[in-house]
Amino acid sequence: MAQTRVLALVGSLRAAAVTRQLAETAVAVSPDEVEVTVYEGLADVPFYNEDLDGETVPAAAVALRDAAADSDAFLLVTPEYNGTLSAVLKNAIDWLSRPYGVGALSGKPVAIVGQSPSKNAGKWALEDATKVVGIAGGKVVEGGSLTVGETFGKFGEAHAKEHAETAEQIAAVVTALADAKAAVVSA
Structure with a gap:
């Protein structure tokens, strides 16, 4: 199996966030044929504004798009904030969904991990x-979703x-991503 490059986008900006730890866990448990990279820099990406998405796209958004274009698959890890995904992650998806129909997410496998200290386990965020990933053109993989609850x-x-x-x-989620990427390549 060829190397699968997975870009992990973390929906929490806090350095010690459980969400970040779950992404770091993916790095630690990924099989040899999978390279998981936790993206640094989401805090620098401005809120999506079509006026900014023209001739002079902000450097932070360009860097995100470039990293996404170089990836085979995505691991999105989000806390549940007020019953939904975080604004940081939603904003990243918005930037990656453009240009419409051919954005960096388009047609690529995506796994999603939601987490919460509650018993709900981030199910609403997931x-x-x-829904957002599907609209943006990403393909959420079967077996690629996970909720982690009661984290404290x-x-x-x-x-x-x-x-x-x-x-x-988390290892099973990463494996599902690699398998989905392999299925796309062989199709």
């Missing part, structure tokens, strides 16, 4: 992210990758 009690002071069940689940 549902909304799935589950992880405590430990890093998410130290929680064996969560690490296994």
Whole structure:
């Protein structure tokens, strides 16, 4: 199997966020044939504005689009904020959905992980992210969705990758992404 390059977009800007830890877990548990890169720089991407998306696209948006274009698949990790996905992640999807029909997400496999300290486990964020990705042209892969709930009690002071069940689940999501990319290549 050829190397699969996965770009992980983290929907929380906080350095110690559980969301970031889940993306870092994907890096740690990915198989040898998969390279997961956690994108740095979403905080610098301005809110999508069609007036900015012309001849002089902001450098941070260009960098995001370039990183996305160089990727085979995407791992989106979002906290659940007020019952939906984070604005940071939604904004990244908005930039990657343009130009309409041929944006960097178009036709590429996408896995989504939602998380929350509640028992709801980020299910609403996952549902909304799935909808947005589909409209943006990405292909949410079967077996590529995961919700992680009750994160405060589950992880405590430990890093998410130290929680064996969560690490296994994240590994399965990454494998589903690699399999989906392989299926696209062989089709």
